[in-house]
Amino acid sequence: MNKQEHESLKKSLEAIQEALRDGTLQGEDRTRAEQTASMISGRLLSNWLPIGIIRKVIMFTLFLAGVYGLSKGAYYVLILWVMASMFSPRLTGEVLNLFGNLKTHRDASGNRVNKE
Helix, strand or coil: CCHHHHHHHHHHHHHHHHHHHHCCCCHHHHHHHHHHHHHHHHHHCCCCCCCCHHHHHHHHHHHHHHHHHHHCCCHHHHHHHHHHHCCCHHHHHHHHHHHHHHHEEECCCCCEEECC
């Protein structure tokens, strides 16, 4: 995905979220908008590498510094790999999804219900 496609999807998602927030969508239209927002969010978080050359360079540098540290026997530099993974939209999305699943649970019919 290139930067223009990313920005276009991001603007579309913001427009859909705004329509969902203002409450004008009802019934089937609301369900369709939620599904579309979910698909766009999935597409935005599907890349392993970040959008933009600077973020890619930072991620790659942290990864290489971790490899270099391991080759010298310094295992504490593995934290650099954790830091590098924070630049990945895919890994960030998976972690946030995991935390979201911990915060919610499903009722008998399989629908998500917020814990209170």
